[in-house]
Amino acid sequence: MMNILVCDDDHEIVEAIEIYLSQEGYHILKAYDGIQALRMMEAEDIQLLIIDVMMPKLDGIRATLKIREKSAIPIIILSAKSEDADKILGLNIGADDYVTKPFNPLELVARVKSQLRRYTKLGNMTEAKEGNIFQVGGLLINDDLKEVTVDDEAVKLTPIEYNILLLLVKNPGKVYSIEQIYENIWKEEAIGADNTVAVHIRHIREKIEINPKDPRYLKVVWGIGYKIEKQ
Amino acid sequence: MKAEESQEQSQQMKSQSRMIYGSVAKAVTVAVQLICTAILVICVGIFALYLFNGGDPNNLKGQSRYVDTKRCADEVWTQMHQNAYGIKDAKLLNAQGIYDAQQKVDIVNLSAGETQGSDVKGNPAVSYTVQQLKDMGALGTADTLRNNLSYDFGSYNGVSGAQGYYYSILSKDYLEDLGAIITADEAEAYVNGTTSLKNTEAADYVTEEELETAKRIEELSGRKITEFSDRFIYLFTVGSKEEEGIGVTAAGTTLAEYAAKNSTTVSLEELYAELASAIYYIQSFQSVEEITSVQNTNIRYYMTDSDGQIYTNIQEWKTKKNAVNSDMEELKTYASSIYYQRKNGSITEMAVGSNTKATTEMKSLFAANEMLGADETVFIGVDGSFPAEDQISQAAAVYERYSPCVIPAIVIAIISCILLLLAFVLSNFQSGHRKEDTKIYLFGFDRMPTEVFFGLMICGILVEAVAAITALKIVLYASTETELWGLVLVAALSVLCLGGLMIFYYSLVRRIKGKNLWKNSLLRSIIGVCQNVYAARKTSSKMIVVFCAFVFMHMFLITAFSGFGVLLCMIADGIVMLYMLREAAGRQTIIEGIRMIGSGNLDYKVDTTNLNGDNLVLADTLNTVGDGLNAAIQERLKSERLKADLITNVSHDIKTPLTSIINYVDLLQRENIQDEKIQGYLKVLENKSQRLKQLTEDLVEASKVSSGNVKLEFAVLNLNELIQQINGEFDERFHNRNLNLICSLESENLRIAVDGRQIWRVLENLYGNAAKYSMPGTRIYVDTRREAGRIYFSIKNISENPLNINADELTERFIRGDVSRSTEGSGLGLSIAQNLTRLQHGEFDIQLDGDLFKVTVSFAEVLKGNE
Known part of the structure; x- marks a missing residue:
């Protein structure tokens, strides 16, 4: 049984999150301000923290900083602040993920799962890493088995999707243009405008990303090409 | 189709109706005006010549021959009457009234009215031959004499008095009146030569020449010079000189000598007066002599007076006594002949050769006026073959040449008058217009100040009027051979005049049409300046006072100290110049300041250390204005920021409750509710809450973008690549709505410098x-x-809903194409896209055409190697 601490000054939001996460089999602890959250962290054995930023007494950013002094558990900030600057600040002070309100409950659940898998199973993965295995963050491709997993969850890709993803994962950070991808995968010259590559990329994103519009792995460099983010 | 055709037709008609404003049409009207004027002038000239030479305006068909006209009769009568006077006068010279060049004439008797004989009956010392007198007339002696005689000597009150002209101090008058300088004895001594004039006071007043003259008078008269009047001495001196040119009298002496010799009985002044009269008499006699000669005239006459004396210029009739009506037969061969007898002042017999206008006129004229006296017999005729050249033959030539042309000339004149008027009216409409459009076009000349224009116009009209009058004179006084050329010259001059006048007239028309008669006037600009000066009277009155004071100072200094004053003025001017230079420098500083602030440098401060007076006030004000502007802009920026912050914060506060709404709606939907009504309600709740979510996000975005509060990282990217990527992203959404994307890209890479993420959002x-x-x-x-x-x-x-809205409104916040408001979206999308494009230095353009919706976004191309 995983213990998840949800901290938000809005009681209804905490209740709702509890309902969603309880259905997935997690045990939920509730706090309504930063001080309470810190106390609960001291008192209980908690595996994941979902914390709001704007709260009375102690805000989420300060609380996260305090917690990071002692603990390495995954922290997901859940905030109405959606500016880039807010996200960057949150991630920089030690949060592992940043979800903006109003959030999609399913997305939140997926992110919680993803964080917990990585937190709990990170050790095992390094062992299996041999031969034709490529890993970027939680994304793992075993080229021998032609298997793709995201945070240990198997993803089903078509052969072309698989090849495109493999091409990108082999060189994390490198930007491939549509033309380059086409020539690499189809082994023929790219002529004229064609949506094929872009459509495939979108499909891959939909399969491997929790929120395809805000991808973690397969990123679009607008007007230039695509790349896998180096983690 | 029909409507289009008719439109085309009306367009054509329009362009046709504008044809009259074309340059060809204009040239035609101008040419018609000029040509018609020329024709009109020639016609009027012909008519004038016709009238001037005997034409009758009441009877244009007229006589075919000049000799039949009334005018000819008048001319004959005038000449005959002059002749008659001459004959009467000539009787003074000799009984026959015959001109005899060698006949001697006693001028004293002549002026007394005594008839002269063929022999010299009078005093030879005052007699000249007719020839001599005639020559004197030619020399103008009579006028010279009259001038001398009319010289007014006045009295001698005061030597230097204005009136006191004196001829010689030797005269009696002088010595009597003013004998202050020399005595009569002294004068005599000088004249006799007993005392030399040299080295005397008198030498200033008497010349050697005067002494000579005095000596001569003394010799001739045997009297002392001091007994003669000043007037006599004067007349003697100038008269002697004049007589040297005209010869001596029958006695072989001059009148001056004669008068000097008989100084006690004869007045030289009277003699000269009579000589002048005699000369004039001979001159008038001479003109009579001309008509008496057949070589000089075409008039033939035979007259007898009460004495039975015959006067005629017909050789055969010279001896014909007592001619009667039957003798007219011979005269009838002449044109316009008349015969009449007058007894005791009344007509007893009268007959004419043929009945014409001329003879009718002659009858009435001759019946009313006596020629030679109360008893007379007169035959008069005009030789229609004109053997001699005289006024009649000249007039006849012109008359006979033009009388057949008069009626056509009048008709042509009327026609050209009408044409001229038409062309003139048309030109009035044409001037200023062009074929292409309805604007009024002005020439540079039309923009000349109105006053200058009017000045030029008046000068032009004056010059032209003078030219026209001169030309008219040339024609009317032209000789027979040249009057036609004269007419042509007048016509040419008239055309020239009209051309000049047209330039001014049509300029005036254009000015009135262009409404710049007042706008371009100097008076208006002067009034404008005055108004400005008055409006700025606080400053300008000061300047006027200072300027006047300065001018007065100059005048005062220069008049009071002359040369030194000029020096003072120069020093004052120098000081003023230094002052003005300082002012100009100050102004330059201020202008630079204004330019700096104007270009956006609001922190700029004008350095006031070297300024004073108005410039200092100006600079201080400018600095305050700069501060004010700066503060206003800071304020504006602050309020923009506050607005953006407000929107952001409000949206945060909305998002928190919205989160609960969305979540609990979602939870409710999971609750397996069977009731369809409730499911429908939940669906509405879900949609609206999602829409609210989108709205808050877009609102924040729009406020950030429109306030420019977006960080941009420019990089060069390939637009084609971007389009392909986006096509991939939207592939499914288009597919879901059954939309077909047709994409045509430029084959090469299109490199633009933009922020990749922001262009993606656009x-x-x-x-x-x-x-x-x-x-x-x-x-x-x-x-x-x-x-x-x-x-x-x-x-x-193609829009699904009609776009009854204009393109600008689409980018206004919260405005969307009408009914589509009820679907998803916030209406901020286009506004955000437009602002983001502009932030990236691009252009954003929306075009609506019916349901076709088109957006064009453009950026400057980045050339390779320019990254």
Whole structure:
């Protein structure tokens, strides 16, 4: 049984999150301000923290900083602040993920799962890493088995999707243009405008990303090409 | 189709009706005016010549021959009457009234009215031959004499008095009146030569020449010079000189000598007066002599007076006594002949050769006026073959040449008058217009100040009037051979005059049409300046006072100290110049300050250390204005920031409750509710809450973008690549709505410098719009192209709902194409896209054409190697 601490000054939001996460089999602890959250962290054995930023007494950013002094558990900030600057600040002070309100409950659940898998199973993965295995963050491709997993969850890709993803994962950070991808995968010259590559990329994103519009792995460099983010 | 045709037709008609404003039409009207004027002038000239030479305006058909005209009769009568006077006068010279050059004439008797004989009956010392007198007339002696005689000597009150002209101090008058300088004895001594004039006081007043004259008078008269009047001495001196040129009298002496010799009985003054009269008499006699000679005239006459004396210029009739009516037969061969007898002042017999206007006129004229006296017999005729050249023959030549042309000339004149008027009216309409449009076109000349224009116009009219009058004179006094050329010359001059006048007249018309008669006047600008000066009277009155004071100071200094004053003025001017230089320098500083602040440098401060007076006030004010502007801009920026912050914060506060709404709606939906009504309600709740979510996000975005509060990281990217990526992203959304994307891209890479994420948001909004609002089943066209150094992207789609709205409103916040308001979206998409494009130095253009919606976005192309 995983213990998840949800901290938000809005009681209804905490209740709702509890309902969603309880259905997935997690045990939920509730706090309504930063001080309470810190106390609960001291008192209980908690595996994941979902914390709001704007709260009375102690805000989420300060609380996260305090917690990071002692603990390495995954922290997901859940905030109405959606500016880039807010996200960057949150991630920089030690949060592992940043979800903006109003959030999609399913997305939140997926992110919680993803964080917990990585937190709990990170050790095992390094062992299996041999031969034709490529890993970027939680994304793992075993080229021998032609298997793709995201945070240990198997993803089903078509052969072309698989090849495109493999091409990108082999060189994390490198930007491939549509033309380059086409020539690499189809082994023929790219002529004229064609949506094929872009459509495939979108499909891959939909399969491997929790929120395809805000991808973690397969990123679009607008007007230039695509790349896998180096983690 | 029909409507189009008729439109075309009306267009054609319009362009045809504007044809009269074409340059050809204008040239035609101007040419018609000029040509008609020339024709008119020639016709009027012909008419004038006709009238001037005997034509009758009441009877244009007239006589074919001049000798039959009334005018000819008048001319004959005038000449005959002059002749008659001459004959009467001539009787003074000799009984026959015959001109005899060698006949001697006693001028004293002549002026007394005594008839002269053929022999010298009078005093030879005062007699000249007729020839001599005639020559004197030619020399103008009579006029000279009269001038001398009319010389007014006045009295001698005061030697230097204005009136006191004196001829010689030797005269009696002088010695009597003023004998202050020399005595009579002294004068005599000088004249006799006993005392030399040299080295005497008198030498200043008497010349050697005067002494000579005095000596001569003394010799001739045997009297002392001092007994003669000043007037006599004067007349003697000038008269002697004059007589040297005209010869001596029958006695072989001059009149001056004669008068000097008989100084006690004869007045030289009277003699000269009589000589002048005699000369004039001979002159008038001479003119009579001309008509008496057949060589000089075409008039033939025979007259007898009460003495039975015959006067005629017909050789055969010279001896014919007592001619009667029957003798007319011979005279009848002449044109316009008349015969009459007068007894005791009344006509007893009268007959004419033929009945014409001329003879009718002659009858009445001759019946009313006596020629030679109460008893007379007169035959008069005009030789129609004109053997001699005289006024009659000249007039006849002109008359006979032009009388047949008069009626055609009048007809032509009327026609050209009408044409002229038409062309003139047309030209009035034409001037200032052109074929192309309805604007009024002005020439440079039309923009000349109105006063200068009027001045030139008046000068032009004066010059032209003088030219026209001169030309008219030339024609009317032209000789027979040249009057036609004269007419042509007048016509040419008239055309020239009219041409000049037209330039001014039509300029005036254009000015009135262009409404710049007042606008261009100097008076208006002067009034304008005065108004400005008056409006700024606080400053200008000061300047006027200072300027007047300065001018008065100059005048005072120069008049009071002359040369030294000029020096003072120069010093004062120098000081003023230094002052003005300082002012100018100050102004320059201020102008620079204004320029700096104007160009956006609001922190700029004008350095006031070297300024004073008005410039200092100006600079201080300018600095305050700069501060004010700066503060206003800071205030504005602050309020913009506050607004953006407010929107952001409000949206945060909305998001928190919204989160609960969305979550609990979702939870409710999971609750397996069977009731369809409740499911429908939940669906509405879900949609609206999602829409609210989108709205808050867009609102924040829009406020950030419109206040420019977006960080941009420019990088060069390939627009074609971007389009392909976006096409991939939207592939499914278009597919879901059954939309067909037609994409045509420029074959080469299109390099633009933009922020990749922001350009994505621009295009995402545009594609999103197309996906949301397109009519299902239609095509969406996307294309890129390169043109004139710019890269263009355009997207076209057919809107599902009518776009009854203009393009500008679409980008206004919260405005969307009408009814589509009820679907998803916030209406901020286009506004955000437009602002983001502009932030990236691009251009954003929306075009609506019916249901066709088109957006064009363009950026400057980045050339290779320019990254």
